[in-house]
Amino acid sequence: xxxxxxxxxxxxxxFPALFFTALFAATVLMSGPSYAEQSAPSPPPGVAPALIxxxxxxxxxxxxxxxxxxxxxxxxRNPARPDHFLMSRSLAPALMTTGDVMxxxxxxxxxxxxxxAIFLERFIHAExxxxxxxxxxxxxxxSAGVIPFSVTRTPMxxxxxxxxxxxxxxxxxxxxxxxxxxxxxxxxxxxxxALAKTLADKNVVxxxxxxxxxxxxxxPMAVFRAYYTDVNARLQMQAITxxxxxxxxxxxxxxxxxxxxxxxMPRAWDLWKRNLAARRAAN
Numbered sequence: 001x002x003x004x005x006x007x008x009x010x011x012x013x014x015f016p017a018l019f020f021t022a023l024f025a026a027t028v029l030m031s032g033p034s035y036a037e038q039s040a041p042s043p044p045p046g047v048a049p050a051l052i053x054x055x056x057x058x059x060x061x062x063x064x065x066x067x068x069x070x071x072x073x074x075x076x077r078n079p080a081r082p083d084h085f086l087m088s089r090s091l092a093p094a095l096m097t098t099g100d101v102m103x104x105x106x107x108x109x110x111x112x113x114x115x116x117a118i119f120l121e122r123f124i125h126a127e128x129x130x131x132x133x134x135x136x137x138x139x140x141x142x143s144a145g146v147i148p149f150s151v152t153r154t155p156m157x158x159x160x161x162x163x164x165x166x167x168x169x170x171x172x173x174x175x176x177x178x179x180x181x182x183x184x185x186x187x188x189x190x191x192x193x194a195l196a197k198t199l200a201d202k203n204v205v206x207x208x209x210x211x212x213x214x215x216x217x218x219x220p221m222a223v224f225r226a227y228y229t230d231v232n233a234r235l236q237m238q239a240i241t242x243x244x245x246x247x248x249x250x251x252x253x254x255x256x257x258x259x260x261x262x263x264x265m266p267r268a269w270d271l272w273k274r275n276l277a278a279r280r281a282a283n
Contacts, residue, residue: 043098043101044078044080044081044084044086044103044111045080046078046079046080046081047078047079047080047086048079049098051076051079051086051219052086052098052101053098054076054219054220055074055075055076055086055088055096055101055219056096056097056098056100056101057272057273057276058074058137058219058220058222058223059073059074059088059093059094059096060093060094060096060276061223061272061273061276062074062093062139062141062223062226062227063092063093063094064094064272064275064276064279065227065230065272066230067139067141067143067226067227067230068093068141068142068143069092069142070092071092071142072093072139072140072141072142072211073087073088073093073119073121073122073125073139073140074093074137074138074139074219074222074223074226075087075122075125075137075138076136076137076218076219077129077135077136077137078103081103082133083105083106083129083130084103084104084105084106084111085103085104085125085126085129085138086101086102086103086104087101087102087104087118087119087122087125088100088101088102088119089102089116089117089118090116090117090118090119090120091117102116102118104118104122104125104126105126106126106129106130107126107189108122108123108125108126108189108192120185120187121140121185121186121187123186123187123188123189123191123192124138124140124186124192124195124213125138125140125192126189126192127189127192127193127195127196128192128195128196128199128213128215130193130196131193131196131197131199132196132199132201132215134217135215135216135217136216136217136218136219136222137215137216137217137218137219137221137222137223138213138214138215138216138222139213139214139215139216139222139223139225139226140211140212140213140214141211141212141214141226141230142210142211143211143212143226143229143230143233144230145229145230145231145232145233145234145237146206146211146212146229146230146233147209147210147211148233148237149170149172149206149233149236150172150206150207150208150209150210150211150212151208151209154240155169155170156170156204156206156229156232156233156236157170157236157246157248157249158232158248158249158253158254159232159235159236159239159246159248159249160232160235160249161249161257161260161261162228162231162232162261163225163228163229163231163232164249164253164254164255164256164257164258164261165203165204165225165228165254165258165261166203166204166229166232166249166254167248167249167250167251167253167254167255167257168201168202168203168251168254168255169202169251170202170204170205170206171198171199171200171202171205171206172198172205172206172207172208173194173195173198173199173205173206173207173208174208175191175207175208176208178194179191179194184207184209184210185210186207195207195213199213199215203215203216203225204225204229212226212229214226214229220265220266220269221262221265223269223272224261224265224268224269
């Protein structure tokens with residue numbers, strides 16, 4: 001007999017050993033292997049494995065940092081085909097593996113879908129890559145910190161040097177202006193193009209009542225900016241509750257601080273990747 005004890009140490013029930021073994025096996029079969037274990041398609045031609053690794057790491061780091069939960073996504077432009085981008089199949093960012101990476105064309109169509117579920121809001125990424133040749137990575141989050149600034153008249157502004165990229169301004173995309181009453185999702189290229197137009201040359205755009213989109217010249221910087229956008233939003237909210245005028249960074253300070261951030265950002269990226277690897281090894 002196998003005794004199964006509850007969380008308080010009491011004996012809840014007893015199963016015959018064979019029955020318990022069968023039950024465990026059935027549970028494993030029901031949960032199933034990850035997609036990477038089932039298929040693990042080859043990465044797109046010309047894409048370095050290191051870039052795929054960073055894409056996976058970036059998604060998982062955003063989850064570790066609390067910037068995304070079960071929703072949200074990080075993508076990267078395909079260096080071998082700059083009008084294409086790489087993105088996970090539709091699943092929680094914390095669960096992404098190298099086998100989940102998919103390639104999408106300039107309009108957000110999957111190149112080789114293989115029956116895999118894909119993100120509805122892939123059009124966010126497709127249209128930003130079209131509009132901004134300088135953007136190599138895009139993050140979309142539903143960060144709780146930024147939501148209040150998307151639904152009020154208080155603009156998000158840079159509080160300190162790490163989110164200095166916000167000092168250039170943070171526009172808000174309002175779907176109602178062009179699309180009336182919607183489900184709040186960027187579900188097609190037309191909405192994605194309007195969002196990209198609102199983003200313009202900025203690094204962050206808020207989506208009213210939805211979240212934000214952050215862009216960067218590479219995966220590490222996009223992750224860095226997504227994290228510090230959320231940190232800045234929370235600190236700004238705290239400062240507002242203290243009352244009185246807030247001494248934000250000026251645009252000039254933002255430009256100068258961003259030069260330094262570009263130089264030191266790899267320190268944070270290295271730490272986040274090491275922490276991620278340590279947790280995975282522990283499990």
